[in-house]
Amino acid sequence: MLQYAEQLLKDYFGYDSFRMVQKQVIENVLNGSDTLCVMPTGGGKSLCYQIPALALDGLTIVVSPLISLMKDQVDMLRSNGIPADFINSSLTFQEVNEVMNHVYSQRTKLLYIAPERLENDSFCQDLKQLKVSLIAIDEAHCISQWGHDFRPSYRSIQKIFSLWPHKPTVIALTATATPNVREDICHLLQIDSESVFISGFNRENLSFKVLVGENKDQYIKKYISNNPQEAGIIYAATRKSVESIHAMLLQKGITAAKYHGGMFEEDRNYEQNRFLNDEAQVMVATNAFGMGINKTNVRFVLHYQMPRNIESYYQEAGRAGRDGVESECILLYSSSDEQTHRFLIDQSQDPTRIPIELQKLQQMIDYCHTENCLQSYMVNYFGEQEIQDCGKCGNCADERPKQDVTEDAQKVLSCVVRMGQNYGKTLTSQVLAGARNKKVEAFQHLTTYGILKHLSAKAVANFIDFLISERLLLVKAGQYPTIYVSPEGKEVLLGKRRVLRRTIVEKAVVVNQND
Ligand code: ADP
Numbered sequence: 001m002l003q004y005a006e007q008l009l010k011d012y013f014g015y016d017s018f019r020m021v022q023k024q025v026i027e028n029v030l031n032g033s034d035t036l037c038v039m040p041t042g043g044g045k046s047l048c049y050q051i052p053a054l055a056l057d058g059l060t061i062v063v064s065p066l067i068s069l070m071k072d073q074v075d076m077l078r079s080n081g082i083p084a085d086f087i088n089s090s091l092t093f094q095e096v097n098e099v100m101n102h103v104y105s106q107r108t109k110l111l112y113i114a115p116e117r118l119e120n121d122s123f124c125q126d127l128k129q130l131k132v133s134l135i136a137i138d139e140a141h142c143i144s145q146w147g148h149d150f151r152p153s154y155r156s157i158q159k160i161f162s163l164w165p166h167k168p169t170v171i172a173l174t175a176t177a178t179p180n181v182r183e184d185i186c187h188l189l190q191i192d193s194e195s196v197f198i199s200g201f202n203r204e205n206l207s208f209k210v211l212v213g214e215n216k217d218q219y220i221k222k223y224i225s226n227n228p229q230e231a232g233i234i235y236a237a238t239r240k241s242v243e244s245i246h247a248m249l250l251q252k253g254i255t256a257a258k259y260h261g262g263m264f265e266e267d268r269n270y271e272q273n274r275f276l277n278d279e280a281q282v283m284v285a286t287n288a289f290g291m292g293i294n295k296t297n298v299r300f301v302l303h304y305q306m307p308r309n310i311e312s313y314y315q316e317a318g319r320a321g322r323d324g325v326e327s328e329c330i331l332l333y334s335s336s337d338e339q340t341h342r343f344l345i346d347q348s349q350d351p352t353r354i355p356i357e358l359q360k361l362q363q364m365i366d367y368c369h370t371e372n373c374l375q376s377y378m379v380n381y382f383g384e385q386e387i388q389d390c391g392k393c394g395n396c397a398d399e400r401p402k403q404d405v406t407e408d409a410q411k412v413l414s415c416v417v418r419m420g421q422n423y424g425k426t427l428t429s430q431v432l433a434g435a436r437n438k439k440v441e442a443f444q445h446l447t448t449y450g451i452l453k454h455l456s457a458k459a460v461a462n463f464i465d466f467l468i469s470e471r472l473l474l475v476k477a478g479q480y481p482t483i484y485v486s487p488e489g490k491e492v493l494l495g496k497r498r499v500l501r502r503t504i505v506e507k508a509v510v511v512n513q514n515d
Pocket of ligand 1: 015016017019022040041043044045046047
């Protein structure tokens with residue numbers, strides 16, 4: 001069967017071999033096992049259901065929320081000689097009937113539909129008459145409350161499984177599946193853990209770096225003047241910062257384009273094209289820029305602020321080095337980014353999403369404080385098997401020796417315990433640094449009050465972030481997040497575990513310009 005799949009790959013798509021886990025996924029599907037396939041955008045997920053669709057008897061239904069992309073997919077398949085159709089709200093009643101005639105007379109192999117269509121009973125009754133061998137669920141994270149794009153209509157997908165005496169095989173596909181989303185998809189669609197395949201998140205030609213406390217404007221100007229020939233993107237969180245960075249670069253004589261949601265579409269397109277055609281070296285943009293952009297020679301992506309979660313960061317940073325050439329992804333971190341995101345999340349439309357968003361934000365903050373391999377951090381976040389350290393990210397390349405900071409860690413952890421594990425990072429760091437203000441008064445009697453007073457409260461907060469990224473402290477999410485000691489942290493308190501850190505904590509006198 002697999003040989004046949006390889007033949008189909010060659011005959012219909014002109015490719016010689018499968019990529020990454022495509023082969024295992026296809027084999028699993030052809031064996032009749034329900035499967036989850038997680039690969040980043042551009043990884044090659046479509047072939048994972050298109051090849052089985054060709055290999056199996058009967059029809060494959062592809063559920064996709066991306067109405068605008070359905071037509072492109074179908075056109076591409078047809079141009080490869082594969083009979084495919086789509087039904088969505090862009091079709092007239094008449095056109096839908098025509099498509100259904102194709103389907104009934106078995107003149108189509110793949111039928112793309114929007115999930116809302118499955119809420120229509122008479123459509124489901126029509127489906128019941130057909131021989132459906134495979135149901136492919138694209139953008140499968142939409143089925144999960146934990147996903148960034150939950151769609152209630154995705155929950156109707158399960159209902160159609162019982163339309164036929166034999167349930168068709170199911171393949172779910174997504175680019176964003178953190179452990180929670182993955183578990184949710186598997187639980188809702190009853191997919192076994194052996195049938196989950198994840199690959200492709202490792203981007204070997206990218207070197208990631210996090211810079212803390214840099215003067216961001218100076219850094220950007222210097223970086224671009226050191227790389228005068230290279231195209232790059234600078235992502236900023238707000239329209240206002242896009243405007244000011246853009247103006248700053250123009251003043252330096254750098255050809256810069258800009259892109260954000262507050263501009264007229266015409267101006268946005270004009271600016272985008274200048275960047276795509278290499279007329280502008282640098283694009284300064286909000287996250288509105290980048291979807292569907294195919295510029296392969298982007299050599300650097302700088303983030304002026306920390307994005308709100310790893311998914312966004314991975315997607316934006318991942319626009320560097322599409323051509324496989326070495327490229328850099330640099331995040332300029334300042335602790336105020338965290339406050340901005342917390343504020344925005346608190347204002348969020350849907351309060352049920354707040355804890356989820358806060359947890360994702362915490363994982364983003366951890367990325368900024370970890371001293372472990374950044375590439376591995378990202379790959380692990382997406383649930384792919386552990387990879388070897390990349391050897392070139394900011395942390396792997398950091399040659400400073402690690403210092404034993406166990407004693408300071410014990411001081412922090414014991415202070416957290418003494419405060420009842422019921423307070424946040426800021427207050428705890430003020431207590432440790434021996435600050436004098438109304439809020440810390442209640443803790444002045446503690447033996448841990450001022451126990452790190454040779455450090456600034458900010459440096460202590462930074463150290464706490466590091467301990468969180470090491471999972472020695474955990475964060476209880478909420479409007480006022482609190483910190484508590486993890487089981488590993490308890491081992492540190494008991495002297496059973498040591499803590500090593502590269503970063504030298506700055507003394508109280510050092511004032512950070514940027515924060
Ligand atoms: P995804 O759905 O994961 O975003 P696609 O399925 O659109 O990605 O695939 C991205 C590109 O990679 C497409 O142009 C596709 O034709 C190409 N591709 C997929 N699999 C292979 C392969 N085995 N060999 C060569 N090219 C492939």
